[in-house]
Amino acid sequence: MSSTSSFNAEEHKNMLRSYFNGNGFSRWSSIYGNDKLSTVRSTVRQGHAVMMDRAFEWIRSLDLPKGARILDAGCGTGLFSIRLAESGYAVKAVDIASQMVEKARQESIAKGVSDRIDFEVNTIEEVQGSYDAVVCFDVLIHYPAEGFVDAFGNLSTLTKGPVIFTFAPYNRVLAFQHWLGGFFPKKERRTTIQMIRDNAMRDAMETTNMKVKSSEKISFGFYHTMLVHAERSPK
Numbered sequence: 001m002s003s004t005s006s007f008n009a010e011e012h013k014n015m016l017r018s019y020f021n022g023n024g025f026s027r028w029s030s031i032y033g034n035d036k037l038s039t040v041r042s043t044v045r046q047g048h049a050v051m052m053d054r055a056f057e058w059i060r061s062l063d064l065p066k067g068a069r070i071l072d073a074g075c076g077t078g079l080f081s082i083r084l085a086e087s088g089y090a091v092k093a094v095d096i097a098s099q100m101v102e103k104a105r106q107e108s109i110a111k112g113v114s115d116r117i118d119f120e121v122n123t124i125e126e127v128q129g130s131y132d133a134v135v136c137f138d139v140l141i142h143y144p145a146e147g148f149v150d151a152f153g154n155l156s157t158l159t160k161g162p163v164i165f166t167f168a169p170y171n172r173v174l175a176f177q178h179w180l181g182g183f184f185p186k187k188e189r190r191t192t193i194q195m196i197r198d199n200a201m202r203d204a205m206e207t208t209n210m211k212v213k214s215s216e217k218i219s220f221g222f223y224h225t226m227l228v229h230a231e232r233s234p235k
């Protein structure tokens with residue numbers, strides 16, 4: 001971590017772990033489940049589904065052999081891991097929150113694919129292994145620019161293939177809304193989505209020696225994200 005920044009990677013990770021094992025678990029598992037939702041949250045659910053469909057098309061277009069190893073970093077309730085396993089990939093599903101991992105495991109058992117998914121409570125910063133592809137959806141949206149490189153850096157070393165991930169691109173209107181949100185009492189706030197400016201993303205790719213091969217903005221109601229396919233830059 002850069003010594004000039006006040007960002008503390010360890011504290012940030014601990015905050016995310018405790019959030020996603022508590023309020024964050026209820027909030028996001030209902031968004032990713034079948035509960036009835038408010039209009040705002042249901043647009044998040046739909047936008048997320050659109051993003052996952054697109055990401056899945058990208059994975060299919062890689063033409064990886066059956067049994068190829070894919071890491072789902074920050075797997076949440078396991079939606080994408082299960083989809084991958086159902087298509088015959090060998091999945092490693094990792095999440096910082098044990099509650100998320102447990103929910104994902106139960107879902108995979110219910111869907112009959114638990115034998116194709118290796119679950120682990122771990123962080124995107126520390127997970128190890130070698131994979132044909134890495135995916136990381138709506139996890140890096142919780143990292144400010146100062147922490148992005150460290151969080152993304154480890155993932156970029158785990159594959160010679162693609163890292164397909166999302167981040168929240170900087171948007172002035174949303175930034176204003178987030179700023180306003182800062183005036184609400186803490187308990188009324190939602191997870192802070194951390195927007196990353198283009199130049200910070202370019203720096204992050206350069207520092208990690210990665211190159212963006214394609215990207216696509218996905219906006220649906222209150223869901224705004226950038227889906228990116230990055231690969232190691234040739235030396």
Ligand SMILES: C[S@@+](CC[C@H](N)C(=O)[O-])C[C@H]1O[C@@H](n2cnc3c(N)ncnc32)[C@H](O)[C@@H]1O
Nearest residue numbers: 020074075076095096097100123124137138139
């Ligand atoms: C918004 S959810 C997205 C879940 C899943 N990727 C999806 O799109 O369905 C964010 C997930 O990232 C996990 N997470 C946050 N920080 C993490 C970290 N440093 N390492 C691993 N998982 C993390 C959370 O516990 C949570 O399950």
